[in-house]
Amino acid sequence: MTIPLPSWRDAPTKQAIFDFVAAVTDESSPKYVPLAERVAVFDNDGTLWCEKPAYIQLFFAIARLKQMVEADATLLDKPAFKAAATDDMGYFAALYPDNMPALMQVVFDSHAGMPQPEFEQMAYEYLSHSLHPRFGVPYKQCVYQPMVELLDYLRNQGFKVFITSAGGMSFVRTVAEEIYRIPRENVIGSNVTFEVGWQGERLVLLRKPGLVDPPDDGPGKPVNIELHIGRRPIFAAGNANGDIPMLQYTDTNPQPSLCVLISHDDATREFDYTAGAEDALKMAQDRGWLVVSLKKDWRNVFAVQAR
Amino acid sequence: MTIPLPSWRDAPTKQAIFDFVAAVTDESSPKYVPLAERVAVFDNDGTLWCEKPAYIQLFFAIARLKQMVEADATLLDKPAFKAAATDDMGYFAALYPDNMPALMQVVFDSHAGMPQPEFEQMAYEYLSHSLHPRFGVPYKQCVYQPMVELLDYLRNQGFKVFITSAGGMSFVRTVAEEIYRIPRENVIGSNVTFEVGWQGERLVLLRKPGLVDPPDDGPGKPVNIELHIGRRPIFAAGNANGDIPMLQYTDTNPQPSLCVLISHDDATREFDYTAGAEDALKMAQDRGWLVVSLKKDWRNVFAVQAR
Numbered sequence: 105m106t107i108p109l110p111s112w113r114d115a116p117t118k119q120a121i122f123d124f125v126a127a128v129t130d131e132s133s134p135k136y137v138p139l140a141e142r143v144a145v146f147d148n149d150g151t152l153w154c155e156k157p158a159y160i161q162l163f164f165a166i167a168r169l170k171q172m173v174e175a176d177a178t179l180l181d182k183p184a185f186k187a188a189a190t191d192d193m194g195y196f197a198a199l200y201p202d203n204m205p206a207l208m209q210v211v212f213d214s215h216a217g218m219p220q221p222e223f224e225q226m227a228y229e230y231l232s233h234s235l236h237p238r239f240g241v242p243y244k245q246c247v248y249q250p251m252v253e254l255l256d257y258l259r260n261q262g263f264k265v266f267i268t269s270a271g272g273m274s275f276v277r278t279v280a281e282e283i284y285r286i287p288r289e290n291v292i293g294s295n296v297t298f299e300v301g302w303q304g305e306r307l308v309l310l311r312k313p314g315l316v317d318p319p320d321d322g323p324g325k326p327v328n329i330e331l332h333i334g335r336r337p338i339f340a341a342g343n344a345n346g347d348i349p350m351l352q353y354t355d356t357n358p359q360p361s362l363c364v365l366i367s368h369d370d371a372t373r374e375f376d377y378t379a380g381a382e383d384a385l386k387m388a389q390d391r392g393w394l395v396v397s398l399k400k401d402w403r404n405v406f407a408v409q410a411r
Numbered sequence: 412m413t414i415p416l417p418s419w420r421d422a423p424t425k426q427a428i429f430d431f432v433a434a435v436t437d438e439s440s441p442k443y444v445p446l447a448e449r450v451a452v453f454d455n456d457g458t459l460w461c462e463k464p465a466y467i468q469l470f471f472a473i474a475r476l477k478q479m480v481e482a483d484a485t486l487l488d489k490p491a492f493k494a495a496a497t498d499d500m501g502y503f504a505a506l507y508p509d510n511m512p513a514l515m516q517v518v519f520d521s522h523a524g525m526p527q528p529e530f531e532q533m534a535y536e537y538l539s540h541s542l543h544p545r546f547g548v549p550y551k552q553c554v555y556q557p558m559v560e561l562l563d564y565l566r567n568q569g570f571k572v573f574i575t576s577a578g579g580m581s582f583v584r585t586v587a588e589e590i591y592r593i594p595r596e597n598v599i600g601s602n603v604t605f606e607v608g609w610q611g612e613r614l615v616l617l618r619k620p621g622l623v624d625p626p627d628d629g630p631g632k633p634v635n636i637e638l639h640i641g642r643r644p645i646f647a648a649g650n651a652n653g654d655i656p657m658l659q660y661t662d663t664n665p666q667p668s669l670c671v672l673i674s675h676d677d678a679t680r681e682f683d684y685t686a687g688a689e690d691a692l693k694m695a696q697d698r699g700w701l702v703v704s705l706k707k708d709w710r711n712v713f714a715v716q717a718r
Contacts (some may be wrong), residue, residue, distance in 0.1 A: 140588065140594060140595075220637060264594075264596070273638070273641075274641070277641045281447065287447060287571075288640065288641035288642060289571070289596075289597075289639065289640045289641055289642070290596075291641070295638060297624070297625070297634060297638070298633075298634045298637055298638075299630070299634075300630040300633055300634065300656055300660075305663060306663040306665075307633065307656065307659045307660045307662075307663045309633060309634065309637050316624075316638065317604070317623075317624070318604070323606070323607040326605075326607055326614065326616060327604060327605045327606075327607065327616065330527060330605055330616050331580070331602060331604070331605075331623065332596065332639060333595065333596045334580075334581070334584045334595035334596055334598070335595060335596070349607055349614065352614045353607075353614045355614075356612060356613040356614045358613075
């Protein structure tokens with residue numbers, strides 16, 4: 105038998121996860137939760153994969169904007185295209201965290217009109233072959249090994265495991281089965297909607313501009329959990345202020361629940377940042393959520409470093 | 412070993428289902444489809460449960476409108492409330508099929524502002540205790556026994572089975588596990604969206620007026636299949652014109668696929684109607700979709716009649 109969570113240090117954090125799972129899966133425990141109600145939700149950017157120096161999907165969108173400028177130079181009149189063409193990351197950085205909708209629009213509209221299978225192919229290729237600027241490995245390898253082990257562990261204990269990403273649902277789905285063993289239908293996120301069209305004799309879905317309402321961030325996370333799952337989670341993990349409503353929704357479940365907040369405090373092995381997580385960290389303290397320190401709690405950060 | 416589909420007559424229709432499933436699940440077959448891609452989608456009203464003399468959810472909404480009129484008689488000034496209070500089914504019947512959005516608005520807005528758990532409790536009670544006007548059994552028993560067997564059969568063959576209802580996702584979810592063995596997260600449908608609120612110390616979701624775009628009917632079905640599942644189905648069953656785009660999306664899957672259309676032609680045991688299904692029946696003929704005749708193909712219609 106494999107011991108679960110090998111990449112987690114033997115620390116109170118790991119023990120707290122074991123204790124919670126033991127209690128809710130033990131039929132004789134007062135905290136027992138039936139199988140169907142064992143829903144676990146995970147934010148993606150900064151919780152399952154690396155989100156620095158910028159969201160992976162932003163790099164992907166910038167690559168697309170560059171490609172569009174190459175085909176049509178008049179697009180340089182638009183600020184987002186200009187910034188992409190000149191690698192002006194400051195332009196995009198200035199849009200978040202305070203102007204997430206504008207950033208999302210840039211990211212999501214960059215593939216408007218494209219048939220969905222073509223978008224998926226581009227996304228999959230990008231995640232598989234473009235390299236992280238610091239770690240030098242394909243983006244799809246920039247996943248946190250301890251979290252992948254946590255997904256496996258919960259699934260083995262009968263949990264239904266979902267991703268609830270502020271980033272693109274379609275984007276993450278292209279690799280979710282491969283890197284997280286999470287099937288596509290269990291990935292929730294922000295997304296464009298589609299219109300029905302025909303390619304020859306085949307009905308295809310074409311990506312529309314604009315986002316499905318609500319985007320899957322902040323209060324949109326519990327709403328989309330209800331729309332896509334229909335159950336209040338008993339386990340939630342996040343790392344940013346945008347995860348607070350999802351964590352609160354889980355925290356105030358009448359059933360026993362566990363809320364986990366990932367704290368990025370390890371500049372050596374990953375990044376050290378709390379920008380955009382100040383409120384979440386404070387609330388974690390007030391509410392007794394489990395704060396996971398990259399530095400103290402994880403033996404390895406990425407699978408590639410573990411070799 | 413139980414022989415599958417016992418409520419289906421030994422007819423070419425049943426054999427065609429067996430043949431399709433055998434081909435896509437046999438690894439040595441050229442039509443083999445890997446597990447992850449075996450997605451099956453089922454319309455609900457008229458495909459899994461009875462939709463006559465009117466949609467079950469319309470009866471539910473009318474009951475709610477009556478309840479609201481009892482609390483506030485001034486609501487009688489509004490036509491939908493007046494019609495509900497006076498059992499004027501003609502008013503509602505006149506809204507469909509041509510004015511589905513108006514009908515949907517009446518149905519969905521009738522619980523606006525309500526916390527979702529309260530709505531679910533009401534829906535579950537209604538489906539469990541209100542009786543079908545003709546069959547005299549609770550609505551949740553008005554499910555087609557042959558179709559329940561088909562859901563089980565496909566699931567046993569490794570299919571992921573989803574409901575894609577034009578009716579309310581939340582409404583159907585309250586009983587889906589009990590009557591169809593379909594977990595809540597596998598029920599897709601039209602639905603209101605929510606806003607986050609607090610009841611004391613508990614975060615709750617409150618039902619908002621207005622529908623999530625697109626409603627899950629017509630071209631909205633493939634769009635919501637993509638948003639909720641992320642895979643093109645290889646099996647689809649429907650019974651009405653509103654199911655055509657979903658059936659076409661399945662029919663034009665590059666993988667082998669089977670499209671099934673339920674034909675209500677049995678006035679003795681259920682209802683005899685083709686209103687709202689004319690185009691679908693014609694298309695089924697043109698495209699070679701499998702048309703299921705209640706009269707010829709089903710030994711039993713409802714489980715209760717089988718006793």
